[in-house]
Amino acid sequence: MFATPLETADGRRAELCPLEPWQAAEFLAHMDRGREYVGRHIGLPDAAGDLAAARAFLQSYADKQAADSGRIFGIRLDGTLVGGVLFRLFDAGAGTCEVGCWLEPSAVGRGLVTRAAGILIDWAVEERGIHRIEWVVSSENTPSVKVAERLGMRRDGVLRQASSHRGVRKDLEVWSVLAPEWREHRAGA
DSSP: OOOEEEEOOOOOOEEEEOOOGHHHHHHHHHHHHHHHTTTTTTTTHHSSSHHHHHHHHHHHEEEHHHHTSOEEEEETTTTTEEEEEEEEEEEEEEEEEEEEEOOOOTTTTTSHHHHHHHHHHHHHHHHTTTOOOOOOOOHHHTHHHHHHHHHOEEEEEEEEEEEEETTTEEEEEEEEEEEEHHHHHHHHH
16 A cells, blocks of 8 residues: 655654545544544544444545545554545546545644645645635634644635534535645745
């Protein structure tokens, strides 16, 4: 399997690598470790409640990758799956995509999501010609909002009560970066 190294401030070994259906048991164990924390803002833990559901979720992304409409990657810290990033939506023809993320508590505060999402954005812009990258986040998810800011994104607006998560209506913020802005941000980093 291939992996892309991710730097950590504390010198630990971290990497970004594809997540595939055959890794469903590992993915489920990771979700179980972070289920409460990850589930505060996103439905991913609810979509991967057991082994069959975890496999189906990863298979949906394998199907998206085959159709060139999405991809999913895991973040490993010292060899253990601790989070991930994904292209939730990917439309090369329209030149747009949406990047998303999640992380279990043991890996928070190391910059892993920011670095991993930056790799995805760089690939989307430079290899695939994507012009607009979006980041959609619950207004209550301050850590994810801060990632969008660190990635040089701008807040486009708030979709009031646009999402229902575990029976509660939530505001969603839409953040974005355009290809020229990304190149400028990356050059200044």
